Amino acid sequence: MMEQATGGYRGVWRRLRRNPMGMIGLAMLVTAIGVALLAPWLSPYDPNAIIRVTILDIYQSPSPAHWLGTDDAGRDVLTNFLYGARVSLTVGFFASFIAVSIGGLLGLSAGFLGGRTEGVLMRFTDIMLVIPDLPLAVVIVALTKPSLTNIILVIGLLGWTGTARLVRAQTMSVKQRKFVLRARAVGAGNRYIMHRHIFPLVLPLMVVNTVLVISLAILNESTLSFLGLGDPATLSWGQMLNYAFTRGAMSAGAWWALIPPGFGIVWVVLACTLLGQGLEQALNPRLLTHHLAADRTLTSHRRLQPAPTSEGATPGNR
Amino acid sequence: MILCIRVDESQLVHRSVYLANKIAWAAFTILFVIVLNFFLFRILPGDPARAGVRDPRLTAEAQAAIRTRFGLDKPVINCFTSLNPLEPGDCAVNPLDTQFFIYAGNLLRGEFGISYHTNRPVVEVLGERLWNTLLLIGAGQILAIVLGMALGILAAWKARTPVDYGALGFSLLAWSLPTFWLGIILLFWGSTYLGLPVGGKSTPGINYANTWEELVDLARHLFLPSLTYTIVFLGEYMLIMRSSLVDVLAEDYILTAKAKGLNHFQILKDHALKNAMLPMVTIIALNLGFTVAGAVQIESVFSWPGLGGAIYEAVNRRDYPMLQGAFLLLAVSVIVANLIAELLYGYLDPRVGVE
Numbered sequence: 001m002m003e004q005a006t007g008g009y010r011g012v013w014r015r016l017r018r019n020p021m022g023m024i025g026l027a028m029l030v031t032a033i034g035v036a037l038l039a040p041w042l043s044p045y046d047p048n049a050i051i052r053v054t055i056l057d058i059y060q061s062p063s064p065a066h067w068l069g070t071d072d073a074g075r076d077v078l079t080n081f082l083y084g085a086r087v088s089l090t091v092g093f094f095a096s097f098i099a100v101s102i103g104g105l106l107g108l109s110a111g112f113l114g115g116r117t118e119g120v121l122m123r124f125t126d127i128m129l130v131i132p133d134l135p136l137a138v139v140i141v142a143l144t145k146p147s148l149t150n151i152i153l154v155i156g157l158l159g160w161t162g163t164a165r166l167v168r169a170q171t172m173s174v175k176q177r178k179f180v181l182r183a184r185a186v187g188a189g190n191r192y193i194m195h196r197h198i199f200p201l202v203l204p205l206m207v208v209n210t211v212l213v214i215s216l217a218i219l220n221e222s223t224l225s226f227l228g229l230g231d232p233a234t235l236s237w238g239q240m241l242n243y244a245f246t247r248g249a250m251s252a253g254a255w256w257a258l259i260p261p262g263f264g265i266v267w268v269v270l271a272c273t274l275l276g277q278g279l280e281q282a283l284n285p286r287l288l289t290h291h292l293a294a295d296r297t298l299t300s301h302r303r304l305q306p307a308p309t310s311e312g313a314t315p316g317n318r
Numbered sequence: 319m320i321l322c323i324r325v326d327e328s329q330l331v332h333r334s335v336y337l338a339n340k341i342a343w344a345a346f347t348i349l350f351v352i353v354l355n356f357f358l359f360r361i362l363p364g365d366p367a368r369a370g371v372r373d374p375r376l377t378a379e380a381q382a383a384i385r386t387r388f389g390l391d392k393p394v395i396n397c398f399t400s401l402n403p404l405e406p407g408d409c410a411v412n413p414l415d416t417q418f419f420i421y422a423g424n425l426l427r428g429e430f431g432i433s434y435h436t437n438r439p440v441v442e443v444l445g446e447r448l449w450n451t452l453l454l455i456g457a458g459q460i461l462a463i464v465l466g467m468a469l470g471i472l473a474a475w476k477a478r479t480p481v482d483y484g485a486l487g488f489s490l491l492a493w494s495l496p497t498f499w500l501g502i503i504l505l506f507w508g509s510t511y512l513g514l515p516v517g518g519k520s521t522p523g524i525n526y527a528n529t530w531e532e533l534v535d536l537a538r539h540l541f542l543p544s545l546t547y548t549i550v551f552l553g554e555y556m557l558i559m560r561s562s563l564v565d566v567l568a569e570d571y572i573l574t575a576k577a578k579g580l581n582h583f584q585i586l587k588d589h590a591l592k593n594a595m596l597p598m599v600t601i602i603a604l605n606l607g608f609t610v611a612g613a614v615q616i617e618s619v620f621s622w623p624g625l626g627g628a629i630y631e632a633v634n635r636r637d638y639p640m641l642q643g644a645f646l647l648l649a650v651s652v653i654v655a656n657l658i659a660e661l662l663y664g665y666l667d668p669r670v671g672v673e
Contacts, residue, residue: 123343126343126347127346127347127350129607130347130607130652130653130656131347131350131351131354131607131649131652131653132606132607132610132611132648132649132652133607133611134607134610134611134614135610135611135614135629135644135645135648135649136645136649138614138629138633138641138645139358139359139645140358142633142641143358143359215494219496222496222498222499223496223497223498223611223615226496226498226499226615226618227615227618227630227633228630228633228634229633238496241498241499241502245502250502250505250506250509250516253510255506258502258503258506259503261499262495262496262499262503265494265496265499266491266494266495266496266499269493269494269496270490270491270494273490273493273494274490290477290478290564290567290568291567291568291569291572291573291576292475292567292572292576292582292585292586
């Protein structure tokens with residue numbers, strides 16, 4: 001269990017800088033955000049331009065004119081790929097913001113208030129945790145209008161369970177600590193303790209969790225879009241894969257329409273996972289002995305999963 | 319002698335109380351899903367029951383049958399004529415004579431409605447498909463668990479060596495791969511270079527000479543989907559096994575065992591593994607939701623005739639009774655499987671005390 005951000009945020013950043021996994025993840029994420037922001041300048045074509053397409057323009061293999069070839073509608077794959085980063089990241093950020101806000105609020109309330117409130121909230125969390133997310137998301141999106149907003153809402157409203165449990169556990173452990181008990185003894189009220197003592201120590205964990213939830217949200221968005229539930233007005237990576245897969249890219253041998261979007265998803269999800277793990281280790285450095293290791297000395301080992309902060313990223317939520 | 323389970327640090331709960339509690343909560347969750355399933359399909363704009371009545375694929379008699387089956391001329395629940403938009407209605411009606419209780423009654427009789435696409439009872443179609451999904455999940459899970467544990471033990475034993483880092487890198491990558499995309503890549507590779515079938519469960523229109531031929535055909539169809547499955551889950555299981563074993567290897571009793579002169583194999587087998595296994599059981603149970611998500615994606619890519627594929631097809635064909643039935647069946651299966659895992663965990667947990 002993470003105790004506290006020792007050495008404050010500067011210390012965290014110092015440790016993160018020495019953490020190769022975290023730094024690689026950060027660099028990858030920054031690159032992806034850069035691509036998303038600079039898409040209009042990087043793209044060789046305008047994605048919204050109306051183009052005249054002949055049968056020969058469909059699934060053209062990569063050429064100097066189209067570095068990654070063309071898709072089922074004769075559009076430039078590279079352009080769609082670069083603009084697709086915007087959709088995926090937008091969904092990732094907004095959906096995880098919703099999920100972590102809900103999960104954080106429920107977890108803080110349950111952990112801090114305890115008693116019956118906690119019982120009810122955690123039972124509800126347990127129920128939501130057991131119901132399989134993806135089929136439920138599919139049902140809801142299929143019955144509502146498949147728009148980007150709806151997808152963000154559905155992913156956000158279904159993705160908070162891991163965060164809630166995690167934040168509750170952290171809140172409970174902080175609540176028991178001496179300085180909180182002392183503050184209470186000298187007459188500090190609930191609001192003050194929550195604001196000054198509990199929240200600052202739970203926040204770092206929520207930040208790490210957000211990064212991990214982003215990767216889940218992006219995976220979920222691409223899956224929903226692939227299943228044909230994407231917003232028809234926007235072209236996300238999952239949507240590109242849906243069009244390519246259902247419109248004959250396989251039989252046309254058009255690997256260029258299938259590889260880049262998937263690569264984009266893997267890139268962003270891997271970036272968030274690495275950064276999340278790196279941040280977690282920077283917040284919660286731990287040393288472990290390994291009695292069977294060759295050097296037999298104290299071995300600095302960082303567990304990857306299932307450390308408490310990774311709970312939001314446990315596969316059950318995916 | 320009373321068998322007890324330590325649920326919290328402080329309290330001991332009698333085992334039968336623990337079991338009853340778990341079963342009661344699973345039952346409550348199933349009830350919640352049933353209610354959710356009803357209201358989702360009535361509140362959300364699609365309102366499939368009504369859409370079905372207007373569906374041009376159905377004959378006038380079929381539409382009338384749907385109206386009676388769903389009780390569409392009756393109020394949704396007591397006091398509400400319709401939920402979309404909320405229309406207050408008569409509260410004096412017999413509460414059992416409402417759409418909700420007709421739906422509940424149909425469920426109890428095992429009636430999930432008629433598929434709009436195939437005009438066959440949903441429960442019949444789903445019953446066939448359940449076995450296909452279990453076959454796919456079973457094959458994939460067993461492979462993933464066996465391989466994942468083996469690799470995890472290797473990585474933990476060789477912690478902080480290239481073997482370990484390689485295994486970690488692989489798991490991270492496997493975790494980041496969208497399942498459906500991995501399926502597409504493997505399908506592309508397998509059908510192009512290995513000559514494997516592109517989808518389905520059997521070659522259409524084939525007459526098998528004998529059972530062996532049939533099995534070979536099934537195996538050829540099962541290979542790529544279950545390989546996708548295995549890769550996706552392998553990394554996960556490996557990581558869990560590794561970190562839980564590494565934690566155990568840090569314990570002092572391992573040092574004691576080493577001091578006794580036991581070799582690594584004996585220490586791993588007799589001392590470390592038993593204690594490292596519990597998190598595996600938990601994670602396999604926790605994975606059930608993910609398992610279902612994986613099945614939906616893999617079956618969609620490989621046109622595997624299972625429950626997940628049913629969801630995909632139902633979405634694309636606007637076949638709402640099928641979607642509703644498949645969701646309910648999947649959710650209930652996960653809840654029941656989760657309950658079994660929890661009960662199993664109660665038996666496996668070494669903290670089961672004897673008073």
